[in-house]
Amino acid sequence: MNLPHIPRRVALVTGAAGELGRAICQRLSHDGLDLIAADINLDAARTLVDSLPLAEGQRAIAVHADLGDAASIAALVELGGGAFGRIDVVVNNAAVNHRGSLHDFDPAQWDHMMAVNLRGPALLCQKVAPYWKAQASGRVINIVSRCWVAGGPPAYVACKAGLVGLTRSMARELAPDNVTVNAIAPGLLPSAFTLDGRDAESFERMARGSINNTPLKRLATPQDIAGTTAFLASEDAAFITAEVIHVCGGSQLAPFGN
Secondary structure (H helix, E strand, O other): OOOOOOOOOEEEEEOOOOHHHHHHHHHHHHOOOEEEEEEOOHHHHHHHHHHOOOOOOOOEEEEEOOOOOHHHHHHHHHHHHHHHOOOOEEEEOOOOOOOOOOOOOOHHHHHHHHHHHHHHHHHHHHHHHHHHHHHOOEEEEEEOOOHHHHOOOHHHHHHHHHHHHHHHHHHHHHHHHOEEEEEEEEOOOOOHHHHOOOOHHHHHHHHHHHHHOOOOOOOOOHHHHHHHHHHHHOHHHOOOOOOEEEEOOOOOOOOOOO
16 A cells, blocks of 8 residues: 655754754754754754764755845755755744843944844744745744843843744734744753853853752753754644743742742
């Protein structure tokens, strides 16, 4: 008996070469999805792809992408979609963080962060949307941060809060094509992204403070976020949309005194 061919689902993950992106790619690959691993560091993305233990017939490709550049986003979708003929899941994970307070932020850095962290995900989904319409299905998973409720460096928080708003807007607009759009808000992750621009002592101090304010008394891991991403990408989450899932051990809660 000839069984109908069921195409393997395809996930496009931005910022794929960092610790968090790598964990997400590893988990989605483990779950049987084909992968488009997009990163501004193409060599690192290729190293990631080469390390994945793919099943027979499973594929993964590395693609250069600068999420701050509209032409680069268009090229990413053209190349990735052309390679697989479909794109089912988009994980908007790529981000930049130029730290600065309200008193000393650099307007050029602010604009760069908005371009990569907020406009980039919107443009990427705009370019992938024709695939979702043709397939009558799709998933968007936006990686935000618990800082969208807690506050912090103004430009970064503004981007992530904006991405929550974009999540809810896209959930409405893409729903007729059976596309779900959700966000994941991680707690503090001990990663190169978080450490960038900080010395070990200041990070350790920040980590201790985060753990003290977290009911589950630990930091988040990339695997915590990857597991939640895999769930939202799965059929088990088919009726969940416009949600922000805080994966931060309860640190989104306001302090509660006894």
